[in-house]
Amino acid sequence: MSGHATQGDHDATNAYRSLADSISHDDPGWAFGTGVEDVQAEITSPVPDGVDPAELAEYCLMLGDDALICSQRLAEWVSNAPELEEEVALANIALDLLGQARVLLARAGHVEGAGRDEDALAYLRPEPGFRNVALAELPDGLDFGRAIARLLVFSAWRLALLNRLLDSRDPVVAAVAAKGVKELAYHRDYAARWTLRLGDGTAESHRRVQAALDAVWPHVGELFRTSDVERALVEAGVAVDPAELRGEVDEVLDEVLARATLTRPTAPPAGTIGGRGGREGLHTEHLGHVLAELQSLARQHPGATW
Amino acid sequence: MTATLDEQDLQQGFEDVIAADQRIEPRDWMPEAYRKTLVRQIAQHAHSEIIGMQPEGNWILRAPSLRRKAILLAKVQDEAGHGMYLYAAAETLGVDREELTEKLISGRQKYSSIFNYPTLSYADVGVIGWLVDGAAICNQVPLCRCSYGPYARAMIRICKEESFHQRQGYELLLAMVNGTDAQREMVQESTNRFWWPSLMMFGPPDADSPNTSQSMGWGIKRHTNDELRQRFVDMTVPQAEALGITLPDPDLRWNAERGHYDFSEPDWSELKAVISGSGPCNAQRLAHRRRAHEDGAWVRDAAAAYAAKHGGSR
Ligand SMILES: [Fe+2]
Ligand SMILES: [Fe+2]
Numbered sequence: 191m192s193g194h195a196t197q198g199d200h201d202a203t204n205a206y207r208s209l210a211d212s213i214s215h216d217d218p219g220w221a222f223g224t225g226v227e228d229v230q231a232e233i234t235s236p237v238p239d240g241v242d243p244a245e246l247a248e249y250c251l252m253l254g255d256d257a258l259i260c261s262q263r264l265a266e267w268v269s270n271a272p273e274l275e276e277e278v279a280l281a282n283i284a285l286d287l288l289g290q291a292r293v294l295l296a297r298a299g300h301v302e303g304a305g306r307d308e309d310a311l312a313y314l315r316p317e318p319g320f321r322n323v324a325l326a327e328l329p330d331g332l333d334f335g336r337a338i339a340r341l342l343v344f345s346a347w348r349l350a351l352l353n354r355l356l357d358s359r360d361p362v363v364a365a366v367a368a369k370g371v372k373e374l375a376y377h378r379d380y381a382a383r384w385t386l387r388l389g390d391g392t393a394e395s396h397r398r399v400q401a402a403l404d405a406v407w408p409h410v411g412e413l414f415r416t417s418d419v420e421r422a423l424v425e426a427g428v429a430v431d432p433a434e435l436r437g438e439v440d441e442v443l444d445e446v447l448a449r450a451t452l453t454r455p456t457a458p459p460a461g462t463i464g465g466r467g468g469r470e471g472l473h474t475e476h477l478g479h480v481l482a483e484l485q486s487l488a489r490q491h492p493g494a495t496w
Numbered sequence: 497m498t499a500t501l502d503e504q505d506l507q508q509g510f511e512d513v514i515a516a517d518q519r520i521e522p523r524d525w526m527p528e529a530y531r532k533t534l535v536r537q538i539a540q541h542a543h544s545e546i547i548g549m550q551p552e553g554n555w556i557l558r559a560p561s562l563r564r565k566a567i568l569l570a571k572v573q574d575e576a577g578h579g580m581y582l583y584a585a586a587e588t589l590g591v592d593r594e595e596l597t598e599k600l601i602s603g604r605q606k607y608s609s610i611f612n613y614p615t616l617s618y619a620d621v622g623v624i625g626w627l628v629d630g631a632a633i634c635n636q637v638p639l640c641r642c643s644y645g646p647y648a649r650a651m652i653r654i655c656k657e658e659s660f661h662q663r664q665g666y667e668l669l670l671a672m673v674n675g676t677d678a679q680r681e682m683v684q685e686s687t688n689r690f691w692w693p694s695l696m697m698f699g700p701p702d703a704d705s706p707n708t709s710q711s712m713g714w715g716i717k718r719h720t721n722d723e724l725r726q727r728f729v730d731m732t733v734p735q736a737e738a739l740g741i742t743l744p745d746p747d748l749r750w751n752a753e754r755g756h757y758d759f760s761e762p763d764w765s766e767l768k769a770v771i772s773g774s775g776p777c778n779a780q781r782l783a784h785r786r787r788a789h790e791d792g793a794w795v796r797d798a799a800a801a802y803a804a805k806h807g808g809s810r
Contacts, residue, residue: 272792
């Protein structure tokens with residue numbers, strides 16, 4: 191959890207004074223809730239020996255884009271959640287993922303060496319430049335069952351991935367993993383607890399969450415497909431082969447689904463285009479709409495800083 | 497006869513606590529009118545936090561940098577937290593969140609008039625932080641000393657975060673006024689729209705605020721609407737000057753004799769219209785909240801059914 195709310199140490203009784211002080215704005219607390227400051231120093235670490243910078247940049251985009259796009263989908267829930275506790279939890283998860291994305295995109299921009307920062311990468315890349323898996327970009331139509339089904343699969347998978355990246359030879363990837371495993375453990379636990387409540391709640395909730403699982407299931411296969419970049423970086427000690435995660439993720443999902451009285455879907459994986467998918471920049475029709483919204487304001491003001 | 501005497505003792509005890517500027521706690525006896533006033537005020541405050549998530553939430557998906565997105569998302573999340581603390585404070589007075597939410601979405605309880613205005617540019621995110629959170633702080637800092645303990649304690653925590661929001665909003669505006677011409681124009685245009693509605697956040701002028709004196713007598717309220725409005729104007733003028741923007745009031749000027757800024761009367765008929773339901777976004781805000789609440793019913797039902805089957809709560 192981000193826990194950002196505890197970082198302001200302003201005395202409430204002095205709130206008037208802090209209002210008057212607000213012209214001075216060098217309080218480091220202002221960038222709270224972002225997660226970037228913790229690892230800022232490491233973003234400029236040298237590329238490890240024997241690692242191709244272009245491949246490392248691409249790998250950071252994969253991990254970063256998964257987090258960025260999934261965070262954007264979760265942020266759609268703001269002011270739409272079924273209960274206030276869920277408002278806070280979903281926003282918290284979105285913030286954690288956004289924090290991970292920012293570090294990873296900054297790292298990608300640094301090792302790429304073309305002067306692109308996190309914002310240039312998030313706001314100025316067209317769809318084929320994105321490297322996220324389809325699962326992250328699927329719309330949930332503000333159906334809480336869909337949101338939970340996606341989050342369960344996504345967080346179980348990403349937790350398994352980050353757990354194996356703790357000793358990545360890239361210090362930034364390793365640092366993101368170290369912070370991320372704690373965050374993802376909470377995300378997975380949250381999604382699992384809701385899967386139980388919905389699966390074993392009412393007849394309607396059971397039906398809805400089962401339908402939601404069925405809908406996301408065709409996009410599970412992609413999570414375990416190994417791209418060429420990943421294959422090369424596994425050799426170099428930087429990346430994880432996602433194919434290796436399958437057993438662990440299946441075990442977690444099977445246990446949660448069984449306890450939730452849900453059936454593991456049997457839908458076949460969604461097809462690829464000549465073997466290419468999100469990791470190669472080929473997306474579903476949904477990503478374009480996500481980016482249209484995410485990028486619109488930044489693109490209206492080229493060269494502006496915010 | 498004894499009952500009446502007891503009642504008088506209780507009333508006296510209550511008044512002594514208020515006079516000594518101490519706190520009333522949930523188990524203490526309190527006059528029914530005091531309880532009602534508090535429930536109404538705390539509920540209205542809680543509703544404002546929750547409805548207030550909508551206008552700013554409107555820009556989260558489009559925030560123009562990832563840092564601004566994180567800041568805005570965290571801020572709107574804080575507002576949900578404020579709503580939770582406040583509904584919890586109201587619950588100590590014997591009303592639950594569900595009941596209050598029903599009253600909100602059926603239009604029987606109000607929320608702050610300011611959230612019935614739209615957010616039309618990203619500068620609005622900064623201006624809301626600066627002016628709206630700023631005005632909220634002026635209103636709320638005195639509530640940290642409110643006579644009702646749970647409300648006062650909730651307000652201490654909330655005020656800390658509101659002060660953070662205000663500074664962040666102002667920092668966004670500083671970045672924008674130091675940016676492109678288009679960004680500077682956005683800040684001025686947004687300030688023009690939000691200035692008068694912000695002044696209206698303090699409520700009608702004292703002469704038209706019949707409940708103020710009773711609330712002050714009970715230690716629920718510490719300053720009149722007009723006093724708080726003046727304090728807000730005095731604080732804000734130098735901040736606007738530092739931004740290099742103009743507040744949209746040609747009669748705004750320092751009055752050395754009073755030691756305060758003079759300013760024009762807001763258009764009180766506009767406030768009346770907004771309060772009575774015909775502001776620019778009243779219908780939209782309520783419909784949104786109602787839709788989210790109704791769409792979530794099956795989820796809340798599932799959680800309740802699961803808890804009933806497996807024991808324990810959520
Ligand atoms: Fe708030
Ligand atoms: Fe706030």
